[in-house]
Every structure is written in structure tokens, then in C-alpha cells.
Amino acid sequence: MPGNSHKNSPGSTPRYWLLKSEPNCFSIDDLAAAPDQTTFWDGVRNYQARNLMREMRVGDQALYYHSQTNPSVVGQAEIVREAYPDHTAWDPQSDHFDPRSTPDKPLWDMVDIRLVRKFSQPLPLPMLRTVTDLAGMELLRKGSRLSVQPVTESQFITILRLAKEATEATP
């Protein structure tokens, strides 16, 4: 399509993603406490995950997932800035330092996300595995390690419904 930018034009359909974080590294509470409840999603050092981030558009929605302890989907966030160079790769002091990346030739990207909501109850991974509508979700695949994953609209809607039901079940 000539002249077609990749941005979501007003009214276009957003896409859906899942972002993994170790809660002791950057939890959803950290996101909630951040200025404007916004942060840059740095530290992705996997090509497949990076390429998925490059497909993200402003307005896309993401599930926020805590890995490691009590693995669970804990909330929802929104993409507010599209992929740009991850400067933490240039910082020798950073845990995510990668000398192959330079300001002239950036190797890794990040996006900015803003909190939409934290779920009143986390949706634990073992529970999600029992949900028929989520069969086939990348997160539930055995050995799934991708920290940035695509999510279908139907999977996304199902997760939001489960979050709402969990809220109503707990006064």
C-alpha cells in the first residue's frame, strides 16, 4: 500500500501482546508507581522478541505477565510509543549491556507502555491452563520462553473476562 504508514490510523483495530517480567525486576506495582504509570520496556535481548516489539503500534494492548514466582497474568498495559533504540545496551553498568550495540548501529529496541489496569486478582498460569478458550495460547505451550508474545483478540478478551469474573467472585 503506497504511503501507508505502519501506525494504527484512528479507529483501526489494535493488536494484542503479552509482556513477561520477573516481578522482582519490574513488577506491575512498579509500573503503577512509575511517573504517568509509564515506562520503557528495556532489556529485551532476543531477536524474535525484538522483532515482535517492532510490530507494535501505539494503541496496541498488552497483557502484563509475572514469571517465576506465582506465574500469572496480573494486568493490562497499552503501547504508547513505538520501537526505538534501547539505550541500556550501550551502558557498561547495565545488566543488559551488549557491546555489539552502539548509538550509531543500535541492535536492540524498546517500546513505551502505560498501565491500563492491574487486575484485582492475578490469573495464575495453572488456572489458565484449564481454560478451553485459551488452548493454543503461546504462553501455555510447554517450554514457552518468549518474553514478548503475540496474543489473539479472542485470547485477550477471554483473559479480561476471567479477570472480571475473578473480581466479582471476590467481594
Next chain:
DNA sequence: GCCAACGTTGGC
């Protein structure tokens, strides 16, 4: 702490 799954590296 264990280990399966997976990505990356490097010798050839």
C-alpha cells in the same frame, strides 16, 4: 534446586 526447552556460539 532440578531440569526441559530453547537460543546462541563457535569449531569444523
Next chain:
DNA sequence: GCCAACGTTGGC
């Protein structure tokens, strides 16, 4: 380009 060795992720 193959593949063994290695390192990492992340559920359990």
C-alpha cells in the same frame, strides 16, 4: 551450513 557445547529461561 552443520551440530555439539554451553548458557539462560522459567515452570515445577
